[in-house]
Amino acid sequence: MTEHVHDAGTHHHGQPTHEGAQQSGLNLHEDADNAVDMWDGMYRERARIWSGNPNPQLVAEVSGLKPGKALDLGSGEGGDAIWLAQQGWTVTALDVSAVALERAAAHAAETDHADRITWQQQDLTEWEPEPVFDLVSAQFLHSPLLPWREFVTSAAAAVAPGGTLLVVGHHPHGLPSWSHHHESGMFFTPEQLAGALRLDREPWFVNVLTDRARTVTGPNGESGTTLDTVLRATKHA
Numbered sequence: 001m002t003e004h005v006h007d008a009g010t011h012h013h014g015q016p017t018h019e020g021a022q023q024s025g026l027n028l029h030e031d032a033d034n035a036v037d038m039w040d041g042m043y044r045e046r047a048r049i050w051s052g053n054p055n056p057q058l059v060a061e062v063s064g065l066k067p068g069k070a071l072d073l074g075s076g077e078g079g080d081a082i083w084l085a086q087q088g089w090t091v092t093a094l095d096v097s098a099v100a101l102e103r104a105a106a107h108a109a110e111t112d113h114a115d116r117i118t119w120q121q122q123d124l125t126e127w128e129p130e131p132v133f134d135l136v137s138a139q140f141l142h143s144p145l146l147p148w149r150e151f152v153t154s155a156a157a158a159v160a161p162g163g164t165l166l167v168v169g170h171h172p173h174g175l176p177s178w179s180h181h182h183e184s185g186m187f188f189t190p191e192q193l194a195g196a197l198r199l200d201r202e203p204w205f206v207n208v209l210t211d212r213a214r215t216v217t218g219p220n221g222e223s224g225t226t227l228d229t230v231l232r233a234t235k236h237a
């Protein structure tokens with residue numbers, strides 16, 4: 001891919017991904033046989049895992065869009081949903097983990113925009129999307145129990161005509177040296193996304209399909225680079 005944005009990395013207080021969990025010595029509960037146990041277990045490890053800041057690719061890609069109805073898939077501790085609400089979006093924040101949702105709602109209650117966010121506990125493997133959202137965002141929705149092709153297909157189906165799909169995840173060949181997940185099938189390239197979603201066909205117009213490098217800090221304070229796969233596409237009205 002051609003576009004490489006080197007982020008200064010100053011506002012990544014914790015990586016909003018599996019990487020962050022490993023950096024801080026968290027147990028990922030990968031032996032859990034269901035998503036609720038896996039992710040509730042992960043969130044219970046600490047009072048707070050992630051930074052609360054919005055993901056940088058969300059801010060980069062959504063800042064110019066006219067607010068409407070947004071869906072944040074795998075909303076975690078709510079940093080993205082709260083940022084979207086602050087930008088004027090009406091947000092549905094969906095996650096399988098009730099622990100994460102409760103924490104996110106408590107965080108939102110400290111802002112002036114809590115009433116713009118609906119928190120929804122839902123396992124995406126059992127979810128039937130309706131095409132009603134002006135924006136569907138899925139950021140680092142990596143889980144050993146959630147095939148990425150499944151969630152991106154559901155995310156695309158939830159976009160209303162004229163709406164925007166934003167998918168951001170780890171590029172499989174761009175993980176930092178300290179990552180334990182080098183061989184993992186949880187991650188995807190821009191090309192794999194394009195193929196899975198058939199982006200060369202109607203109803204999609206591709207605004208951004210690229211990978212972007214970011215500077216991140218490792219478990220021992222070392223500096224590294226991680227590569228984000230970024231897709232922003234518009235569904236024809």
Ligand SMILES: C[S@@+](CC[C@H](N)C(=O)[O-])C[C@H]1O[C@@H](n2cnc3c(N)ncnc32)[C@H](O)[C@@H]1O
Nearest residue numbers: 016017039074076095096097123124139140143
């Ligand atoms: C790596 S975290 C990313 C959280 C957030 N998007 C961020 O970037 O900080 C993945 C999130 O997806 C949620 N998740 C995992 N499997 C899920 C599923 N099957 N259905 C719904 N949410 C799921 C987890 O609970 C977790 O909050």
